[in-house]
Amino acid sequence: MKVTVVGAGAVGASCAEYIAMKDFASEVVILDIKEGFAEGKAMDLMQTASLNGFDTTIVGTTGDYSKTVGSDVAVITSGIPRKPGMTREELIGINAGIVKMVSENLIAQSPEIIIIVVSNPMDTMTYLTHKSTGLPKNRIIGMGGALDSARFKYRLAEALEAPISDVDGMVIGGHSDKGMVPLTRMATRNSVRVSEFLSEEHLGQVAADTKVGGATLTGLLGTSAWYAPGAAVSELVKAIALDSKKIFPCSALLEGEYGLNDLCIGVPVVLGKNGIEKIVEIELDGAEKAKLIESAEGVKKTNSLLN
Ligand SMILES: NC(=O)c1ccc[n+]([C@@H]2O[C@H](COP(=O)([O-])OP(=O)(O)OC[C@H]3O[C@@H](n4cnc5c(N)ncnc54)[C@H](O)[C@@H]3O)[C@@H](O)[C@H]2O)c1
Numbered sequence: 001m002k003v004t005v006v007g008a009g010a011v012g013a014s015c016a017e018y019i020a021m022k023d024f025a026s027e028v029v030i031l032d033i034k035e036g037f038a039e040g041k042a043m044d045l046m047q048t049a050s051l052n053g054f055d056t057t058i059v060g061t062t063g064d065y066s067k068t069v070g071s072d073v074a075v076i077t078s079g080i081p082r083k084p085g086m087t088r089e090e091l092i093g094i095n096a097g098i099v100k101m102v103s104e105n106l107i108a109q110s111p112e113i114i115i116i117v118v119s120n121p122m123d124t125m126t127y128l129t130h131k132s133t134g135l136p137k138n139r140i141i142g143m144g145g146a147l148d149s150a151r152f153k154y155r156l157a158e159a160l161e162a163p164i165s166d167v168d169g170m171v172i173g174g175h176s177d178k179g180m181v182p183l184t185r186m187a188t189r190n191s192v193r194v195s196e197f198l199s200e201e202h203l204g205q206v207a208a209d210t211k212v213g214g215a216t217l218t219g220l221l222g223t224s225a226w227y228a229p230g231a232a233v234s235e236l237v238k239a240i241a242l243d244s245k246k247i248f249p250c251s252a253l254l255e256g257e258y259g260l261n262d263l264c265i266g267v268p269v270v271l272g273k274n275g276i277e278k279i280v281e282i283e284l285d286g287a288e289k290a291k292l293i294e295s296a297e298g299v300k301k302t303n304s305l306l307n
């Protein structure tokens, strides 16, 4: 499997590192516009290969898309991150132009490519990629829910004082501070609903902390996070590479599912060699449905800013 990562910044480099460490890809190409930056990141990462025990070849390039030819999967991380106090939605002005141009360049070299969109505001950037490229809907995937769910599990484990490996849970909805929908009712600790252990108030706090997970880290770091985003992307790429049919919440183009149309938003999907192999419609209760609809309204409002 050949993977291209566009953007050699914090998230792009982290994606490339985790993909290489998991050792399922033959080649990772990192592309950036900053002269020499991707080449430097690729060389530095290649010098970890004998230490970390992987055989993936990592190549860097400054803007030469011919190096990406024949990629099976591309990850778009190019664009600006937010600073403390900003929302993801404020990034649309600069990032929309970048994501549109990058996706066109990728497809010109690799017509069969599967694209994973990471740049923010991610749901709107995923929608833009659908609208501007016309690729089949299974081949454009937005990464947000996998990260938000990892943060949800972190917060649940903290509240439960339990190991994270004992905890399961999922976040659907838009990848935004307000739009995320952590499914607290369905979250479990080793198959037992977490509501058996945590009060409604405590679970409400877990959900609130999960929703501002990205903003909290941006406040601490001065720029947005990269380790968990990179790890989340690597899991999606791995599921495609290994055709594993695992379920992740991803931003997918909806055409009636969940009663929603003409937007990309986080819902559970089955990932395999064809990208999104199935959108899974789970039974939501009234409150969860209402939150998802409100989240979709927020995403559509941001989509309306695309020109
Ligand atoms: N979806 C998610 O869950 C998630 C998680 C973390 C970050 N993000 C988003 O990912 C994006 C990248 O974040 P980061 O922290 O890596 O930023 P960063 O500034 O560290 O890196 C961005 C890189 O993109 C490059 N770039 C800009 N224009 C380009 C172009 N036209 N072609 C190729 N490269 C280009 C820049 O030179 C830079 O190296 C941001 O928009 C951020 O909000 C999304």
Ligand SMILES: O=C(O)C[C@H](O)C(=O)O
Residues within 6 Å of the ligand: 081, 082, 088, 120, 147, 175, 213, 214, 215, 217, 218, 224, 225, 229
């Ligand atoms: O918070 C951000 O702006 C980056 C990313 O979407 C995240 O959730 O870490």
